[in-house]
Amino acid sequence: MRLIRGLTNLKRLSGQAASPLADGCVATIGNFDGVHLGHKTILDQVKEKASALGVPSVVMIFEPQPREFFQGKEAPPRLMPFRQKFKALLAEGIDMVLCIRFDDTFRSYSAMGFVEDVLINGLAVHHLVVGDDFRFGCDRAGDFRLLEEVGRAHDFTVENTRTVTVDNERVSSTRVRNALNVNGLEEAERLLGHPYRIHGRVVYGRQLGRQLGAPTANILLDQIPALRGVYVVRARIETGRWLDGVANIGLRPTVDGKRPSLEVHLFDFAGTLYGQHLDVVFRHGLRDEVKFDSVDALRQQITRDFEHARAWLADSSATPTN
The missing domain is CATH 3.40.50.620 (HUPs)
Incomplete structure (x- = not known):
């Protein structure tokens, strides 16, 4: 093409x-x-x-x-x-x-x-x-x-x-956005014909995730995304390998984020992804994006997010989706 x-x-x-x-x-x-x-x-x-x-x-x-x-x-x-x-x-x-x-x-x-x-x-x-x-x-x-x-x-x-x-209603981009706005990942998937995903290039960030014990692959977004919050995700790296993880998508209010970004922490992965393109599939919503009173409170919440994500992934109904 x-x-x-x-x-x-x-x-x-x-x-x-x-x-x-x-x-x-x-x-x-x-x-x-x-x-x-x-x-x-x-x-x-x-x-x-x-x-x-x-x-x-x-x-x-x-x-x-x-x-x-x-x-x-x-x-x-x-x-x-x-x-x-x-x-x-x-x-x-x-x-x-x-x-x-x-x-x-x-x-x-x-x-x-x-x-x-x-x-x-x-x-x-x-x-x-x-x-x-x-x-x-x-x-x-x-x-x-x-x-x-x-x-x-x-x-x-x-x-x-x-x-x-x-469901007797016209499929449109607006309808997909409305579904994502209320965390309707299953409805969005029916309208799209596949799970909702974002593809983007990993860039250098502020290394805050590493300091919090949760290194992330950072993807800057040019526009405000249709999704906001913390999600269980499945991501494909350039080698073709699929990995489970947790992603925050939005403005990172606790650290005064000014530009929308997608930050992905991949479970059981060691290495660098800078410059690579990731295909990030959103599978399950964990919580809304929240501004915490301190970085320490954010660190504690991240630990809980990881626990909840692993529990959801361990559920027999959580069949991997590529």
Whole structure:
């Protein structure tokens, strides 16, 4: 799968004689946050049509996501960071991902300017899969009907996305976030099609976990996470080995954390993980994130967290999930 970053690179690619877009493509547009069951159905629509036409399948996403651009810190928390989203789309068999920087320049695009520059001249789209409530362009002036009208004039077709429901309710990123917000890991798993996980790179931290007798692998997060608190986790390191442990995800209020992070302590592991990418699966909630009166009180709570986690893992019903 190929990643195209930005409109400049798209225009450069589309101008090449041997461009993979020379024969056009089938595309869809969206945030695809979480790549849940609803998203997977949309991706199947795109892949089926692309295969029938013999052209590449393309997913267009944005960084930052539009609501993050407009709402800043008030935007909904992300379900997954960009790298993890890209890998999830790769796993679904998409040929290309076009990632457009959502900034003041892009937001000022007129609806027709977007269609002409991006869809027609850039992607040479043959078929577009979007929801019938899709809006685009400056002041959200473009809609599904406009796409259909322009498509008839420029020889591309537009298809509405299929709706996927679980328990008679549409699957959406918002619904997954709402489930995670109340520690509904089982519901989130049903909506996603797999246990909720975060993939990220281990960086150097303040070494506080080591001082507390619980060394952690620290993963910085660019946005406030959908989950907050302490969890039993199962993590895969780059060797492919899976290890059980405990993770704190949030802002670490006891030590005045200012940037959201995921701190993972792996049971029965000795070694360094700096620079590696971990795949962290959330299995069971232990408690909310709390600000303790002292570091010593935090140390005591960490000991209890480990005891509770090991007890849960020892339960015969706690079947390992990869």
